[in-house]
Amino acid sequence: MEAFLGGLAILLDPYVMLMVLLGTVLGIFVGALPGISGSTTIALLLPMTISMGPVPAICFLGAIYCAANFGGSITAIMVNAPGDPSASATALEGFKMAEKGQAGLALGMSAISSAIGGIVSIVVLIFAAPLLARAAYSFGPPEYFALALFGLSMCAAIGGDSALKNLMAAALGLLIATVGMDLTTGVERYAFGVMELSDGIGFVPVLIGLFAVGEMLDQATRRFGKPAIIALDAARVPGMAEMRKCWRSIWIGSGIGTFIGALPALGATTAALIGYNETKRWSKHQHEFGHGSIEGVAGPEAANNAAVGGSMVPTLALGIPGSATTAIILAGLIVQGVRPGPHLFTEQPTLLYAVFASMLAANIFYLVMGLTMAKFFARISLIPPAFLWPSVFALSLIGAYGPNQSMGDVWVMLAAGVVGLLFRRAGFSPAPLIMGLVLGGMVEETLKQSLLIFGDDLTGFLHRPIAMTLIVVTLAGLSWPLVARLLRGVRGARA
């Protein structure tokens, strides 16, 4: 409690509060731009945080993360072009509502359910993260290795065409993470005599290249026209009848979002899609779905924002990213010299609670902004691509160059951009690669430490119940599609 009050006190610092406000505005602004997701926004704006201290930087990134999801729903409702992938489920009913002349109501419900989902998940984060961190104190290298493997296996469900492609992207990320000097032996790997590669490939240029430049190059091949926007005077606060109708959807969405978010690798998009399906399943007005159901806006919006707080639980407590966006935030923390994990809760509790408090504040900020400035934010989606995407590239140049003032990083960003384009065209998602890159160091380090503990005997894992359980769950999860196919085949043969 003392730490939480300390965190609140930090939040009252005008500079920190300004960063949270700025992060919220930027999050909504960029989240509302079709094609630029929360991950891209954070990757692009990461270099802005370098000259800030750790607290304002993390509060800034946390606020962007909270607000970008809501920003994405504005264009999903107004233009049927989700600004963020997590808002794709919102577009299903939100745009239909807008076509019926209920855009203001859809936006109002989106703002309220998003804020409720976000706040519920942060309350869970405040209570669950310290508990998880306390449990993690009994973790040794074998448990962390198993946990990182579990996180990587969850990449199979992140997105893209197929689970296999996602796992391949994660393995590529692991391979990239091995570039540079091996810390235990001092041997240089894949550096090929290039000095810049000796320190390894930086997170920031790869993130910016894969997400921002890759997306920009991909958009260059599409050249879509200007979207048509639906007229809107203002967002409308839902009345009591509408709130009563949506109450159950909001709670279902909040619960699902928090749970899905807390699982490593799965983030807001998965949460929103499951939230939509479950909202529909439990609704008393199922016939309205597909024709502009307000519950179909409330459920996924609560879910995708609840996933934000949920995904911060493993990120902060264990150092295992809860989603692609938190993988980028994790990279931002590392750039700031902060290494997430259970020790954070004893060493820097005030910093942590400042993050929690700032995320709560961001939810309240975007609720107010969403209800009062929806019309302005909706117009953002009309920025012509001819100005938007070249500006994204300009920001990417600065973003890649900024952290290390290195032209080598700019070349890495360009190369990652090409990889990002190829990934998109081949149906690979860039998010698992980032997970592999972020977790690569941990996987190798903990594997080496585990083998030292076990005297190079892999069966040592059998004597560590937590590690063993995680490995079994990982293997079961990975082999389930194959087992399910075999079972279907057997049933089919019997029939």
Next chain:
Amino acid sequence: MIRRFGSSQVSALLVGLVAVAAFAATYGFDPVPDGLPGLGAVEFPRLVCLLLAGMAVLLFLQESPPHDPETAPPIGRDAWMIFAACLAAVPLMATIGMLGTIAVFLVVAGRLWGETRWPLLVGVSLGMTAVIWLVFVKIFRLTLPGGWLFGG
């Protein structure tokens, strides 16, 4: 030959090639000093390469989805020109610095993207460059490369 393959096979071949090249490159690593216990420097990368190669084989054996123009639209001439402009931007920085390059890039790429109103292009370019200068140089105190023309 490659035309007979679907997208999954082409992706699998490319990833497989990366895995084989990365595996082969591990033989060029310096030897680990004697007496160090545990895994050396090559085992983990090799393990990842083998995993990657195995998954590439699995992908190769999978049936490719039908070509979807939504996922991979044909790359037109203008798109290639935009790619070239991105590539040219980096060496240009050595000459006219980052802010100069950004200003030029915004005009060139905007034109290639289909915007035909030159005054608007130039106006947006100058405005955006000014905002970037204000935010990153003045507020966040980043030192951006000036190029030999504007400060070497």
